[in-house]
Amino acid sequence: MQVFFSSLFELESFSHRLKSIPQSNACQFCLKNCEWVSHGYVYKQLNYQFRAIVGKRILCSNRGSHLGCGRTRQLYLDVVLPHKHYPLQTLLAFVIALFDGLPISKAWHGAVGHHRTEPRQAWRWLNSLMSKLANIRSLLQRTCQPCSPFNSRRLALLLPTLQALFASQPHLQRIQSRLQMSLLA
Numbered sequence: 404m405q406v407f408f409s410s411l412f413e414l415e416s417f418s419h420r421l422k423s424i425p426q427s428n429a430c431q432f433c434l435k436n437c438e439w440v441s442h443g444y445v446y447k448q449l450n451y452q453f454r455a456i457v458g459k460r461i462l463c464s465n466r467g468s469h470l471g472c473g474r475t476r477q478l479y480l481d482v483v484l485p486h487k488h489y490p491l492q493t494l495l496a497f498v499i500a501l502f503d504g505l506p507i508s509k510a511w512h513g514a515v516g517h518h519r520t521e522p523r524q525a526w527r528w529l530n531s532l533m534s535k536l537a538n539i540r541s542l543l544q545r546t547c548q549p550c551s552p553f554n555s556r557r558l559a560l561l562l563p564t565l566q567a568l569f570a571s572q573p574h575l576q577r578i579q580s581r582l583q584m585s586l587l588a
């Protein structure tokens with residue numbers, strides 16, 4: 404099922420067409436594609452006062468005359484990293500700083516724009532990207548160069564693949580909706 408959308412307009416029009424979406428968008432649990440109903444927005448709290456819409460929830464309805472299974476799915480704007488605090492833009496800035504050879508902690512602080520948090524999260528992101536590596540490689544036409552200027556083994560494995568992936572994208576900010584894949588596991 405399409406999970407990432409490049410705009411709220413696109414997400415809204417998809418959710419308004421839920422009754423007529425093709426079989427490829429069927430529920431993964433009960434395989435029905437005609438029982439989806441909109442089930443509210445997904446918000447992200449920006450500060451104590453404001454929250455932004457970052458996605459929409461849909462329900463495979465089992466209420467009334469519906470014959471679905473009652474499970475929900477979340478659909479997201481592609482600028483969002485699902486279940487993560489930071490947006491895609493921060494992750495892209497972090498990875499691009501690593502391409503430029505910055506140390507991990509410096510790349511992290513530059514990407515988040517402050518020094519208030521420990522760069523432990525950066526290692527979590529690297530682990531998460533590593534677990535996506537096979538997935539990303541399968542998307543790429545060409546195999547990545549085995550030699551790499553990055554001296555840590557993990558970065559030497561990861562960064563050339565991400566460089567090839569980023570180079571294949573005309574609009575990096577749209578990468579998640581174009582691939583229909585979250586960059587982080």
Ligand SMILES: [Zn+2]
Nearest residue numbers: 430433463472
């Ligand atoms: Zn279902």
